[in-house]
Every structure is written in C-alpha cells, then in structure tokens.
Amino acid sequence: MTALSRTTHWGFIALAYFTLLAQSLIDNGRGPAYPDILTTFDLSSTSGAKIFALASFAALFASLSTKWWLPKLELIRGSIVSLFLMTVACFLFGRSPLIGTWLLDLSSFLMGLGMGGANVCMNLLIAKGTSPIHRRQFYAGLHSVYGLGSLSAPLILSFYLTQTTDKTWGDFYQYLCLLPATILLIALIRYPALTKLKVAPTEALVPKAIYKAPVPLLMRLAYGTVFGFYVASEVIISSRLVYYLNEGHQLPITESRMALSVFFLALLAGRLLFTITSIKGQSHHWLIFSCLTTIAIYFSSRIFYPPLLALTGLSMSYFYPVAMDWLANTFTEGLEWMTASVLTSVSVFLVVMHLGFGYVTDRVNIEAAMAIVPLLLIFTIIMVVILEKAKAKIQSKQAHEN
Numbered sequence: 001m002t003a004l005s006r007t008t009h010w011g012f013i014a015l016a017y018f019t020l021l022a023q024s025l026i027d028n029g030r031g032p033a034y035p036d037i038l039t040t041f042d043l044s045s046t047s048g049a050k051i052f053a054l055a056s057f058a059a060l061f062a063s064l065s066t067k068w069w070l071p072k073l074e075l076i077r078g079s080i081v082s083l084f085l086m087t088v089a090c091f092l093f094g095r096s097p098l099i100g101t102w103l104l105d106l107s108s109f110l111m112g113l114g115m116g117g118a119n120v121c122m123n124l125l126i127a128k129g130t131s132p133i134h135r136r137q138f139y140a141g142l143h144s145v146y147g148l149g150s151l152s153a154p155l156i157l158s159f160y161l162t163q164t165t166d167k168t169w170g171d172f173y174q175y176l177c178l179l180p181a182t183i184l185l186i187a188l189i190r191y192p193a194l195t196k197l198k199v200a201p202t203e204a205l206v207p208k209a210i211y212k213a214p215v216p217l218l219m220r221l222a223y224g225t226v227f228g229f230y231v232a233s234e235v236i237i238s239s240r241l242v243y244y245l246n247e248g249h250q251l252p253i254t255e256s257r258m259a260l261s262v263f264f265l266a267l268l269a270g271r272l273l274f275t276i277t278s279i280k281g282q283s284h285h286w287l288i289f290s291c292l293t294t295i296a297i298y299f300s301s302r303i304f305y306p307p308l309l310a311l312t313g314l315s316m317s318y319f320y321p322v323a324m325d326w327l328a329n330t331f332t333e334g335l336e337w338m339t340a341s342v343l344t345s346v347s348v349f350l351v352v353m354h355l356g357f358g359y360v361t362d363r364v365n366i367e368a369a370m371a372i373v374p375l376l377l378i379f380t381i382i383m384v385v386i387l388e389k390a391k392a393k394i395q396s397k398q399a400h401e402n
Helices: 003-007 010-041 050-064 066-099 101-129 132-163 169-176 178-189 191-195 217-248 253-276 283-303 306-316 319-330 335-363 366-370 372-401
Strands: none
Touching (some): 010 050, 010 101, 010 132, 010 169, 010 191, 010 217, 010 253, 050 066, 050 101, 050 335, 066 169, 066 178, 066 191, 101 132, 101 335, 132 253, 132 319, 169 178, 178 191, 217 253, 217 283, 217 306, 217 319, 217 335, 217 366, 217 372, 253 306, 253 319, 283 306, 283 319, 283 372, 319 335, 335 372, 366 372
C-alpha cells in the first residue's frame, strides 16, 4: 500500500467530488439560461438578479449556522442533507415557468441552502480525508471537478435547447435534478461504510475545540475579504458573460454561450494541470499573479475583442485551490472555523455583488457593471499582501497556545 493510499480516505474524496459535480452543473446552468429566464418572466436585470442573490443569501445562512448544524449532523449527514436540498430545488426551479416567480424565488433560496451546506462539507471532507502533503493537489482536483461541471453546463443546455424545439430551460432543470438525486441515493447506500472510516484522533471530524475562534473577528473578516472579493469577480464572469456579450456587444446567443464554455474549459484545464503537477513557490505569490494576469486579460478584452474575457478562466483557475491551501497552512488549528468563516464572507459578498451588479446594469449599462471585476481583484491583491505580513504573528500565537 502506498503512502498516498494510507493517508487518503477515498470515500470522503469521492463524496466531495461528486457533490461538487452536481452543484457546478446546477449553479452554472443559470448563467447561460439567464437571458431566457429574464424573457420567460419579463424581468429587468435588477429583478432577475434575485435568483442569484437569494441563493447567495441562503448560502450565507447555511454558513452562519454551521457551528450549530455541523456538530449535530457531522460531515456525511451534512452532505446528504445538502444533496437532498439541491435535488428538490433543482426540480422546483425547472417547474417555476409553469407556476410563477414565487416558485423561482423559493427554489433559488433552497438551492442556496443546499449549496452553502455542501460548500462547508466538501472543503472539510478534503481537509479531513487527505494528508497535508497532498491536500493542495486534492483541493485542485476538487475544483477541477467544478470546472468540468461548469464547462458541461452551457454545452449541455445549448445542445438540449437546439436539438429539441419544444423544450425550455425549465425542462432542462427538471431532468438535471436526477444527477444530485442519484448521488444522494448512492451516499445513503454507502452511509455505513463512510461513517466507519477511521480518522486520526487529532483530526476528529467535529471536535468541540475547533469551534473556538483561532483569531479575532476583525482578522477573520480580513481573510473573508480575500475569498469574497475574488469569488465575486469569478462569479460575475461565469454568471453574466453570456448576458454581457449578447446584450452589451450583440454577439449571438449561441456564440455567447460558447464563449462561456471557453471560460470554463480554460478554468478546467488550469485546475487539471495544477492537480497533476506540483506548482513550486509560495501560495501568496500565486494568488497575486492570478489577479494581475486576470486584470490584464480583462483590459485586453475591452480594448481588442470582448470574447477574450473568456480567457480569464485560465488565469483564475488555480486561485481558489491555492487560497484554500494558503488558509490551511496558516491555520493549523481552527481550520474548520476559518473555513466556515470565509465561506460566510463569500456569501455576503455574493449577495451584495448580485444586487449591485443588477442595479448598475439597469441604471448605467452592462459595460459599467463588468468594470467591477478588476476593482474586486485589486482589493484582493491588497488584502493578500496585508495578511501575508500578519501570517507569522498568527502562527507564532498558535504555537504558543499549543
């Protein structure tokens, strides 16, 4: 048996990867369907932004309540509940054109609850199912799965709509709910085996001590801004690229969806490369480089050719897995608390971003709204630099307390 096999809980890894695959398809199907959703319900950009904002708000609630539901459910049951919520929400989302906007809003909220819970559980499944030496690569693999689902979502949706003239985005989501339902069923069948996996005592799944904050609130918020600023910038591109190219630059809807597929293809390619190769160098240097290259591509697309914005998928591909590794290396104690804390911050940022983006789009134009992307990335760089300077002090304090 290899060292990797001895230190890796493959059941945890599989559950995390397949849960994220389902989530990425559900989540990233909304972006390419967004223009059609606005047309179906005759919504403005501000009103349409509610489907994203409600989901982000629900994910925020799931993150904020982590310290209550996670100790009671633990990771496996928490993942199962999250999959159940995503299954129900996906089906109701698809039925909403026949019922009304209230069901669209309700299903978006339930979708966010499922995704918020899944985000916490998936990251902890990787943290607890891998050794520190391989954790960065497994995080990259996790987000490669996200890239695969994200790439597939617009392609599958476009194929479905072009091949079936009498079908709609609502029908697509009703069929899509079968994926999380299948993963849910398998998780229920494998539940006894998953709960019997042995975890080292020092890495117990939900030890009570982890729910003591490792750093003060202000410092937790500071780390949250790094993830919040970055994720908001990525989600703007992934959720609004089709609308931006179609409405702002009159690119045909099929070509706009293809550009989104290129974005996710680049995202997947970068994360796959990072999964199979070990990138040398300090994590914070890679985080800064990711932001700088993304800003450069953004301005190139504004100056030369708008669809070039899809290439930001490559420059953004490794940011999140490297950031999670950066967080895990900084907080050897209290990682669970910090994971929940940064995911809570991400949810707050996404709620504000979606509402703000819709407001700017309606009041000014889509071009002005897209300019939020480089601003968010500049703020990300600033916070990474500040927090990296404070890292030694945090680790020294943790060593002293131990």
